[in-house]
Amino acid sequence: MIGTYFIMFSGCGVVVVNVLYGGTVTFPGICLTWGLIVMVMIYSIGHISGAHFNPAVTISFAVFRRFPWSQVPSYICAQLAGSLLASLTLKIMFKITPEAYFGTIPTDSYARALVAEIIISFLLMFVISSDATDNRAIGELAGIAVGMTIVLNVFVAGPISGASMNPARSLEPAIVMGKYKGIWVYMVGPIIGIMA
Structure with a gap:
């Protein structure tokens, strides 16, 4: 819960700050923030x-027998709770304008956004599986590899889909802000991509 909270607070927070404070962060800064906060949380907790x-x-870990099914519900509840708390924190801290919405909405067609989410989620899971779960990989570098994969994914797919890769990243801001346009893309795309 704590890890997801800080990922959402920093990643979504930088989106809000960039819009509300005149684009001072810039798109590359947003990309780096998402990758850095994931890397920091991997190494921290x-x-x-x-x-x-x-x-x-x-x-995905449970399906491929890398994680016990019995713990899946509690982990998902914790992830959703962390995302919800971060979204509420941002809503309380800032006067969120429609332009500063920190959730994900397809900016192109739903089909393109869905394909983007599938591909970048697949790439993310490919790197996680290669670096974090294979004992032949250098485990100490897993956080850097995963974080940099997120940076690259946000650069490529951010303008199309928002580069969610994570149902909790999209669902909870939608709930808090009441914006559900295309939400199914972010529930379906990452799961298909990560399972592929």
Whole structure:
């Protein structure tokens, strides 16, 4: 819950700050923030929770017998709770204008956004599986590899879909702000991509 909270607070927070304060962060800054906060959380609490900040990743690990199914509900509840608390924090801290919405909405067609989410989620899980779960990889570098993958994914897919890769990243801001346009893309795309 704490890991997902800080990922959402920093990643979504930088989106809000960039809009409300005249674009001072810039798009590359937003991309770097998402990657850096995931990297920081992996190194800070990955040894406690296995760096599960994403329901789609948790489900994928369970499907492929890398994580016990009995713990999946509690992990997903914690992830959703962390995302919800961060979204509420941002709503309380800032006067969120429609332009500063910190959730994800397809800016192109739903089909393009869905394909983007599938591809970037697949890439994310490919790197997680390669670096974080394969004992032949250099485990100490997993946080850097995963964080940089997120930076690259946000650069490529951010303008199309918002580069969610995480159902909790999209669902809770939608609930808090009451904006559900295209929300199904962010429930379906990451799960398909991560399971592929």
